[in-house]
Each structure stands twice: as C-alpha cells, then as structure tokens.
Amino acid sequence: MNVGIIGATGYGGLELIRFLHTHPEIEKLDLFTSSDEGNKFSNKYTHLMNIYDEPLLKIEPDRLSEYDVIFTSTPSGVSSQLLPSLIDKGPKLIDLSGDFRLKDPLQYEQWYKKTPAPIEAIQKSVYGLTEWNEAEIQKADIVANPGCYPTAVLLSLLPLLKENLIDVKHLIIDAKSGISGAGNKPSQMTHFSETNENTAIYKLHQHQHIPEIEQAINLFANQTSPITFTTHLVPMTRGILATSYAPVNEGVTEKHLIDALQVTYANHPFVRIIKEANKFETNQVYGSNYCDIHVKVDPRTNRATVVSVIDNLVKGAAGQAIQNMNVQFNLDQTTGLKHVPLFI
C-alpha cells in the first residue's frame, strides 16, 4: 500500500509515521506539506534521522490521487476544503481533524467557529469509532476519525447506554488529558513553566467534543440528552482518563454493567475490561492503541462510576486512524499496531 500524510509535522502526523514505519503492509510513505516543500523531514525532527529522511512533497491534488490512503492530520478548517475534491479519485480518505465529525454544519460552525465542509462531503463521511462502526468504515469515502476525548468516553459508555443500564439524563463526564492534546503549536496554555506542577479546567461547557459525544450517543445508543462534559489539563504529555458518573437504572447491578462491556468487546482486541483495580491509570496504555475500561457501582448512592483510559495520540488519534485503514483494507485490525504499552 502507498500512503500519504498531509499535516505530518503535527503530533498526529508524527504518530502516524511512528506506526506506519513498521506497518508490514506499507510500501511507500510520503509526507505532504503546504509550506516546507523539499525539506528533509528529519532535519526538522531529529528523532526520525535514518528512519525517515525523505523530503516533504508539495500538496497537489493529481498526485494525491495515486495513493491508496491519504491521512489528513491538519488543523480545523483545512481538510474540509481539501478532501471533497479527492472523493472518488482513488484514495481512501481518513481525516484526523474535526472537520467531518459533526453531521450538522450549523453545529460545526457554532462549536468550531469555522466554515463547515460541503454538505455532500459530510454526508459521504463516516464516523470512525472502529469498534462501533466497522461495516460503515469499510466502505466509507471519508472516515472522520473520532476526537481523543470522545474515543475514551464513548467506548466506555456506549455499551451501558445502548442497553439502557445507566441514566443518560444525569450523565456527568469529567475528563483529564495530557498536554499533547493541544498540539504542537506553542502558546501560553502549553508553556512548560505555566503548565508543569499545575492542573487546570479549561473551555468549561464550551469544548467542541460535546456535540460529537452527544451525536454518537444518539447514533449508536439511540439516547438523546444534553450531557455535562468537562475537560482538564494535567501536567503530562500523553494520556486521557475519563471519569463518568450516572445513576444505574432500576434493577441494574454492577455485574450487568461489566457483562455488557465484556460482551460488547469480546472480539475487539484493543478494548480491555479491567474488573479489579486498586488504581486505574493512563500509563496502562501509554504509547499503545488500547482503551482500558473499569466500572464500579457505589451501593451508597446507586450510581456507577465508569473510568476509561487511552493514549490520546494513539487510540485517540493516529492508532485508531490506522486501525480504520486496516478495516478498510480487510487487514487484521491489529496489523502494525501490536505495540505493548510502555507503562514506565
């Protein structure tokens, strides 16, 4: 397979390269840029020296159509303009930005403050939450790769919501993320001296992943209710831990919740249900494509606490994108993604 990446200099792009470099089915990997054409990529990123020393290529639509897959890992508002012209031109399109996730263009405008993609292109795109949408992903023109937070949240909650085991009307989701989720562009918010030894809540009630989560809950679990979803920055580079709270419905026990999770993911190698956990933590999945899930019902309150962890750059971005590529090309989902978590 020949693969092209647009937006390789961002963290999503770097992680795509990390996994694709050792993916056994990739023959050619090319990187495209709008600004740095001709520069040797390892000049910018020393860690890739002797690994990826090729020059960056110019983005030219004709050229792009020669690839089997094009990944776009660009800031919001770029792939919405770029990808529509590539539909039906040959390559499978997998977009890691948020541009094709929301089906309602007005909602996109409201939360992203950008011009939405053309409606026809949005309609041809499919939400790429692999474990929940395999059949659709397989035949999609554009895969809208899910956001990092939504991936952690949805994988843990959808089985419980779909079976009506917990009450969506009182659903509270408190998510904590490492700083790499903010990307590679320096800002005061990601400045080491102000981020280190610090935990922050940000974009309170305003995060663009709120409508994405609600839309997916509706799509996959057929439940409709506005949710409370908050995002925190913790002083680490990688990892998301999402803690969700909801009352369990009448007659539901902890065992029902665990069973629903285990049954749902029985044949999904990247989702692990952890039954016992004194501590449950992001380094369980560090650098890997796993999503770990733990659930416990508090008998004092009859509420469930559902916890999930992912590496935001892997299962929350590049890893899931490659998993989707594997699905589209009928490869085993774990192809090229068998990396063991680093833990330390």
Next chain:
Amino acid sequence: MNVGIIGATGYGGLELIRFLHTHPEIEKLDLFTSSDEGNKFSNKYTHLMNIYDEPLLKIEPDRLSEYDVIFTSTPSGVSSQLLPSLIDKGPKLIDLSGDFRLKDPLQYEQWYKKTPAPIEAIQKSVYGLTEWNEAEIQKADIVANPGCYPTAVLLSLLPLLKENLIDVKHLIIDAKSGISGAGNKPSQMTHFSETNENTAIYKLHQHQHIPEIEQAINLFANQTSPITFTTHLVPMTRGILATSYAPVNEGVTEKHLIDALQVTYANHPFVRIIKEANKFETNQVYGSNYCDIHVKVDPRTNRATVVSVIDNLVKGAAGQAIQNMNVQFNLDQTTGLKHVPLFI
C-alpha cells in the same frame, strides 16, 4: 507564643515549620519525635540548615503541657491516643490527622480501619474549617483540622447547599490531587517512575474523606444525602482541583450562585471568587493559603459546575492549622500566612 509540633518530619510538619518560622507571634518552636530524639532536624532536611538546626525532642506529656499550642501532624491512629491526656493541661491542640474529624466512632473504624479516639475527646473536638466554624474553633480544646480534599470541596459547595441553590441528591464531586497528599512514606503508588506521566483514579468509592464531607454538609448546610466523591492522582507535587456537578434548583441562576459565594466570603481574606476564567488552575494558589472558587451554569443542562483549587499542604493542612491557631489567639487570620502564591 511557644509552639510544639509532633510529627514534624511529615509534609504537614514541614509546612508548619515553613510558615511558623516567619510567623511574627512565635517565640519558640520545638519539634517532637518518637524515634529520632536528639538528632539535629536540619541533618535530615538540608533545606532547613541555618533555619532550624535544633535537636528533636522526646515526646513527654509533662513537657508538652508547657506550650501554648501543640500541633499534631501524625499518621492516623496516633493523635487519637496521644491528645486526650493533654486536654485541659494548657496547650491548645490542633490535630492535622484525621483522628478527630468524624464524630461517630463507628464511622471512623469503618473508613480508617483503626481504633477511634475516646468518645469524650471526640466530643470536645471541633471541626476546623475556619471560614465556617470560627466561634467554635476559638474555644475548642481540640481542633480537628479538615482533610485536604474536604477543604477544597466544602468551601466551594457549602454556600450553595446552605442556601438550597443546588441539588445535593445529584451531587458529584471529582477531585484531582498532587502526589504530596500521600505523604512522605515511599510506596509503589508514589514511586516517581510509576507516577510521572500518569493520571490515576484510586480508592474508588472508598476514600475516608467521603464521610467527612457528608458530615460537614450536614453540620453546616443541614443537607443529608450520600454523595459521589472520587479522587485522582495527577503527576504534580502540590495542589488540589475539585470539580463538582449538581443541578441548580428551580429558579436559580448562575448569578445566584456567584452572589451566594461572594456574600459568604466577603470578609474572609483567603477565599477568592473568580468570576471569569478561560482557564482555572491549581498554580493560582501554589504555596499559599488561598482557596479560589469558580462556578458556571450550563444553560444546555441547567447544571452547575463548581471548581475550587487549594494547595493541599497549605489551605489543605498546615496553613489552615495556623489560621485556626490565629483564630484561637485572637490574631488577624492572615498573620504569618501572607505568602503570595508562586504561580510559576
């Protein structure tokens, strides 16, 4: 004033020394130990060289009664046995451990798995949440200094619960803490290589601060309901950020919540209500005795998100203990505690 500290080698003790060393009303500061008698304290803690070079003293009840104040900053199960004999012997007693916080000995046994203090001693102790219990603290034999998590949680929620502005029956509290809350004793859970670049949830539904928070909500806001309270470890040394979620009651607006907070703390210099906040974070109060609070109602869900931050070792331990001492001796509450947050 002559002050003694029992348990000075722990982090609570070190912070007491940090503040008391420059407290203008302290004449004598002595440190007591059960094991290291005679050793120069700055031999163990180099950062105190030339600052506190005195030898550690042996714990002898007769001797202790000569002090104006005794702080105990000991592991659970120590001061419960030690302090009862010092009641009415002279010194004011301020306990930073959890031994005198819970009024119900059975509850203490259940959550702490230790023998409770004698019931008479418990009855003579007063919960030391300064801003809410000043009059009682002033005349107390024993001040039970609040836990770090309860301090952050209660200061932000009590004004709203007391005025019946939010619904305690759906109250969810998600707290994040730096690692120093686990104290100075090494363990796998505080081992750098397994804690760094990691966020964890721990003691799910089992944390001993749950009954402490519920008891105080009952005492100060007259509300009774089991709450959901979870604790997370984030890879930083100091700081707690508590995010609480509850529906607002009928007819209540964001302004009502802000007003309640502002009115409650109008004359309390250590509690700051932050109205606008793109980001709200623990480093706002780093190293200081402040508690900052921010609240926002989401019109989509009609739920309030209430956020508070403290330095767990200061307002959550030593700082509040000294604030309580100031109250007991009719000093301005800020005496010796005017330290500006470090921020960076």
Next chain:
Amino acid sequence: MNVGIIGATGYGGLELIRFLHTHPEIEKLDLFTSSDEGNKFSNKYTHLMNIYDEPLLKIEPDRLSEYDVIFTSTPSGVSSQLLPSLIDKGPKLIDLSGDFRLKDPLQYEQWYKKTPAPIEAIQKSVYGLTEWNEAEIQKADIVANPGCYPTAVLLSLLPLLKENLIDVKHLIIDAKSGISGAGNKPSQMTHFSETNENTAIYKLHQHQHIPEIEQAINLFANQTSPITFTTHLVPMTRGILATSYAPVNEGVTEKHLIDALQVTYANHPFVRIIKEANKFETNQVYGSNYCDIHVKVDPRTNRATVVSVIDNLVKGAAGQAIQNMNVQFNLDQTTGLKHVPLFI
C-alpha cells in the same frame, strides 16, 4: 520606600512582586508597562487577585524619578536604552536584564546581538553579585543584577579561585536549569509536550553567560582563562544545579576548599556550605534566596567537584535584586527575604 517595576509581567517581575508584597519597608509598589496601560494586573495574573489589583501604569521618565528604586526586568536591549536617562534623577536603578553586566560593549554586541548601552552608563553600573561587591553596590547608580547561571557558578567558585586552590585553566562548568529561565514567552523550546520527559543541551559554547562568568572571575579572583561552560534544560520549572570540575592545585586538600568557602561566607546568611551530602539537590533552596554549595575532592583523580544550587528566579534574579536593594538602603540583607525553601 516607593518602588517601581518595569517589566512586571515577566517571571522576574512576578517574583519581585511576590517578595516585595511582604517586604516590611515597602510603602508603595507600582508596575509599569509599555503596552498594557490601565489594565488591572490581577486580570492577567489571577494568582495576584486581592493581592495586587492595581492598574498598570505607563512608563513616563518624569514619573519614574519619583521612586526610591526602579527595578527593570525587561528583555535584553530595553533597559540599555531606558535607564541611562534616569541616572542621577533620584531612584536607585536595579537592572535584572543582561544589558549592564558586560563592561566591554563589543563583547555585549558579540554575545547578545544587540546594541549595547552607552559606555558612560555601563561605566556607572556595578555588578550586583551581592556577597562579593557590597561596598560598590551600596553607592552604585545602576546595579547590574547577575545572571542566574553566573550567580550559581560564581558563588561556588570564586573563593576557590581567589585563593588559587583550583586550576582555572582546566575549569569545566556543567550547568542544569529548569525551564523558567527561558522566560514567559512561549516557543517550541519551552512547549510542554517537547520539554517534559526530556533533558537537552542547548546553545553549546554560545551562551551569553560565558563572558559574564569570565569577567567576574577576572574581577573578583584575578584569574584569566577561557572557561568551558555548558547549559542544559531539565524538565522542571525552577532551579539551577551547577557542577564544576577542576584539578586542585599542588598541596591543596578538600579541607582547604571547604575552609575557604566557610570563611568567605561566614557572615553571609544566604550562602550555605553543605559538608556532607548523599544527595545534593535544587529543592533544598526552592522558592528561597539561598545558594547551597558542596565540594568534594576525588583522591583517584585529584580533581575537585564543586556543586551549587539556587532557585534561578530568586537568588538568580528577583531575590538577589531585592538583596541588593537592601544593601543600598542599609537594611539587613535578609529583610523581606526570609522565606523558607519549599523543599516539596
């Protein structure tokens, strides 16, 4: 005393505010800005809410002359243009930038790539390494507050070089710094995700503190030799640890080195000589104005290893600046600077 700060929004400025706020001799503290005039300072820096809520003032030379002291904590190339006009106008001038440190304007141009200050102003400035230049500082028009690295390096080496105990011709200095030394302006080099979990060497053989150190060794120890000095970034906010290596001269023992240090600093409260140290570390001085020094001779090589630690923002910047102010106003040097190190 009335004090003005120009460049308060940088980290040096924030630390000046932190210490001056509780300095007992300060009556008025005003902050000046070239861009943010009229804005409430605590709107930008929430940690200062209720502590410093005054608006920023416009920089006007006439107005500045009414203060007893003006601190400039500006980027290179600003105070060189601003301060000359304030000489003899009233206020003592203490400059935390590098603009007045190098006596040779050509050297300044070469290492800083900026236009140097007028030669007359440079001649009226005095190098503010407090422990070594008290008499000169007392009467100086402009105090050129030393760089963070030079402070850590010079305090530990000058006593040994002055007494000719170690060989300057083979002197190697390997310095490690926290990221706050790079200031508050975001860049790729200070971007959390690329700085965290990372140690880097930077500006190899090019750091502008090299000529500053050499000039001071010449001035205070009368030794002339180009030195090797390298700088490393470690993933922490505050702190410098400088490790220096040099052969001991004929007949010199470890005891001679320790004695020289102890005698030199016998009456200097902020320099502590640590004789025994299994571990010697930056958190010994965190947040405080101390400089700790440790020295050991390796009998296998007959070389001395000299280690020193400071908080780069305190003894390496704002703390030493205030110490210099105290000297100029005949106050005890520790006035307003008695803060105990945080250690944790």
Next chain:
Amino acid sequence: MNVGIIGATGYGGLELIRFLHTHPEIEKLDLFTSSDEGNKFSNKYTHLMNIYDEPLLKIEPDRLSEYDVIFTSTPSGVSSQLLPSLIDKGPKLIDLSGDFRLKDPLQYEQWYKKTPAPIEAIQKSVYGLTEWNEAEIQKADIVANPGCYPTAVLLSLLPLLKENLIDVKHLIIDAKSGISGAGNKPSQMTHFSETNENTAIYKLHQHQHIPEIEQAINLFANQTSPITFTTHLVPMTRGILATSYAPVNEGVTEKHLIDALQVTYANHPFVRIIKEANKFETNQVYGSNYCDIHVKVDPRTNRATVVSVIDNLVKGAAGQAIQNMNVQFNLDQTTGLKHVPLFI
C-alpha cells in the same frame, strides 16, 4: 527461539517483554520468579493484560537449560550466584545486572559491596557493548550487558579515545539520568514528591559505573587513566544525556572527531551522529534502541564537548540485551528493535 527471563518484574524485565513480545523470532517467552510462582503476570502489571497473561514459573536450573536464551535482570548479587551453574548447559546467558561486568573481583567487591561471581565464570563472560565487541559476543557463554551510563558514555568516547584525538587525562564526564535507572523499588530517593521539580547529584565519585567505564576504555581504546564521572537525577522517567569534556590533542580539529565517529559507526544502525544541533536531547531516542551523538570543539578553549543520549531502559538495558541476542543467533541486529522513538 525459546526465551526465559529471570527478574521480569523489574523495569529491565518489563522492557524485555515489551520488545520480545513482537520479536519475530521468539516462539516462547517464559518468566521466572523466586517469590511469585504461579501468579498471572498481568495481575501485577495491568498494562500487560491480554498481552502476557501467563503465570510466573519457579526458577529450576534443569528447566532453565531447555531455553535458547536466558536473560537475567536481577539486582546485584543474584546472577553471580545463579548463572555459573548454567554455563555450558545449553542456553545463551545474557545478564543485565552488573555482576559480570568487572573482570577484577576485588574491584567488584569494592564498588558493589557484594560477593563477586566465581572467577572462572567471570572469565567466560564477555562485555556486551554490541558495537564494539560483536565477534566476542557471538561466541560468549555469558554476555555482561553494559550499564546504562557506560553505554551512553562509551559509544560516544571510544572512537575519539581509540584514535587518540582527545586527552583522556583531563576527561570529565557529567551524566544526567531519568529516575527509572533506580529501578522499581520505592525509596526516599525515588519518592515522587521529593524527586519531581528537582535535580540532584548523587553518589559523588562513588558510582559503580566508574570502574566499568575505565575498564572498557582500557579494553577498547587502550588508554589508562582515572576519569571523573558524575551522575545526576533529573525529574523524568527515561533517558540519559552524558556530556563529556576533554582537550583535543595537538592538530586535531572538530572535523577529525566527527569523521572518527562517522567512520566507526557507518555500519551500525543504532548509533546516529548528529552534526548540527541547536538543541540535543533525550527525547530524540525515547523508547527506542538508538544512541545519538553530537560533538563540538570550542575554539576558545580547544576543548571538545561530546554529548550522547540513550533511553536508559532500551539501549542502556533491554534493547541492547536483545541486540546482543540477535548477534548471538546471527539475526540482523535490528530484528525486533525497529521501534521509532516517541519524541513526544
């Protein structure tokens, strides 16, 4: 190939599992323990769930002889007693502890304070610095896998010392390491709250890697001189950066140094010579088996600064051990080790 690991619960062991799990030539991987027999390994290390769920096996010499390779990743003093009996019994033995590195038992006793291995076993062991000892490693009974610090130091210095380009008599090596080098056993020295936001020098002139480095310089570069080597802990989990300083010999230029490095490692895929570097840093090699080297001569002092970085747990431990296994079994050295550095 069938592989056994003794000491799998340590960090060296965990990293062996991480790489061996996806090593294409490994058929069977068994873990041995002296204490936890029968326990499922992923019960202790959740990150290995669904990856390595086998029970730990009891250490039985007869059983061990059935493997093709036995890795020992045990504390000092264990493999010295265990491995001698396995020589000539079948498996290749690769020891990640320090027990077989020093050829002189007296030196081992002096620096390790433990009983040395039997002299016959020491004589049958070979120092496993892959790039410098391939032929010997191929036929060795026991490979003494190098220490983490020596690996970083020797790879960068040996080409320069062997060609007599720099002066070993004035060689200074200043090394900085992440905390994982101290292993997985909790202690005050690795306690998060005392390690975070802190840089320390430790074991000054006493580190057991000093004789290891000197022995290898003698063996591979035929130079004899006691060196100065110091070790620092920086607040990160992984990574070593070693900065070495030495005068260049008469007539030697920077180009000579770079050439020597490039020629030496021309056919060694894991050593990369970085010619230009504004910043040179540990995250270039994070999680990978690379060693990156950078050298620069300061024309002011005519001294070379040589910098190298490795991941201490990979090239400094498990990665190099597997590289040695590959050599012994005539596999391409990169087999199973093609992991791209994480960088972020």
